Amino acid sequence: MKLTKIALIVFALIIGVAGCSSDDDSSTTISYRDRTEVYAEDILEIETFLETHYLNLEDNAFDFVDLYNPSNDDFEIVFSALEDGSTETALIDMPQLKFKMVEDPAEEGLFYKLYYLEMRQGLGNEVHFIDKAVLTYEGSTTESFVFDNAINPTSFELTTVLSGGVVTGFRESLIEFKTATSFSENNDGTLAYHEHGIGAAFLPSGIGYFGQTLTTVSSYTPLIFKFNVFDRVLLDHDNDGIPSFLEDLDNDANVFDDDTDENSAPDFFDADDDGDGTNTIDEIELISYELDDDGLPFLTKADAQNHFDTSDQIDANEVLIDIQFDFSDNTYTLNTFVATDSNGNGIPDYLDDTYPEE
Template structure:
């Protein structure tokens, strides 16, 4: 579907997903933006009602053995509490449902509450906000309308860096709470089973989704629900300087734009000389151990962030 930005206008309006099928002819319309706080209050009421009136298939998951092979094929399915399902426990009362606060990208004083359903965290690698995660997911509206889905894992960049397209904020903030699989096995029919990956769901207000964008199956200001599994991840190095991008978020605030060691207005994540000493970061692996984050000067500052420690003055020592 609509996981990729289509025009510059859309890119500036909101971060959209990166994956888009070739046969997808979704038409994207940007409508005049409403007051973000007002929209959030409406979204919050809708999400609260959704959580109270919907459940997921928790009785099909073996909580006593969460990382069993049987659970590896489990997929979250959310449905309405009604009829033969009238005795189900609503999402709002499930201990797996976790609230998370995220600031609005446009108005930092506006703090959204989104939710992720942690059915199983996963036992593999951590997924960072700068990584490319490989995911299986289904996206729906609160009324159950499916607007996107994938069966096999799709690689999605969690953030917009350089020429990368990123995902919407709520999807990223939910996905990074999970970990990947530890292994996989072929089933002999062309399919693959992943083992011990994360399993869950994400529920977000429109301010963390497409907000005022209107897509063919997603009206403006729609709350979004994603069920997902997290098979894998690739740790990206956006400037190819030998330091994974997630390590270049020095203050660990989830924002790479404010980490600029040499003050040259180029964030470290896309700066090939982070400390401005005219020695490329990747060359500051002075003891040739393949790790440019070492500290030859033993002053508590890694070489690639310390302009006083370069290959030349190390040779002089």
């Protein structure tokens, strides 16, 4: 899968270079172009594409009034070039085209305009920056050359942790969408997803592959990704009971800078977050709710959310993990954890190295 970043390889190269003696004149330094200069070229190329192409609905209609009409579940995005005299709406003028500013992963203070086309956001679960996402996709250049695709649902970890991960621009696009609410089985045994997110993103190379050369795509090439977001998996990298996205304590979408005990192992990769000798999983309480206060199952996601928001069963220090749909009986389960604060000092036990007392 060409989307996978090569963080380990780069790390190995850095270690290798650092280990070379200073009198070794045979070492080679890789020189990349100025990132600001490349961005200026990329955004011009992307916006030119958006101004000269449209969403082709000739063979694939889309219901813009009822976005979650079942007929839209099979919609596939197709872009075509505008011809002279065309009455089609250019992509740049579509109300569905949005953008966000994304900081360069390598150069602090440099931000990219990331355009994305939101055909529909999706009605399922939120996709977090460190989740595993399940999707179909197609990657192409502005010249409509397809360099990568997956026609069957495939999964990717969105943040590089030792291995896996996708490029920054793709991750930042996917987290703007939500998953499907349900699925059904087709006659051929394949699955049909419903009410999922459908979109496309237009990536400057600085949040793509930048100076890396793919087998079929040259370096410094802006990319286009079309995708359908079907599902997501909450990852718990250290198996401490707390999903990794909830270990981003400062909410800056970066789990690597949250290290409570300052032992160089960030909390999401540390089984004992506060370093007090008691594992995190033994300082929290994991709870699942399948019934409301009246003993009735949650028939909608809103029912489960309302239970968390209003029920006296919910502890003041209880944290929502997720609400899962059970396809076997069409009900929902509310999953939480209690961030116990035994000494009442306002710091949860799992982040408080003063508790338990020795």
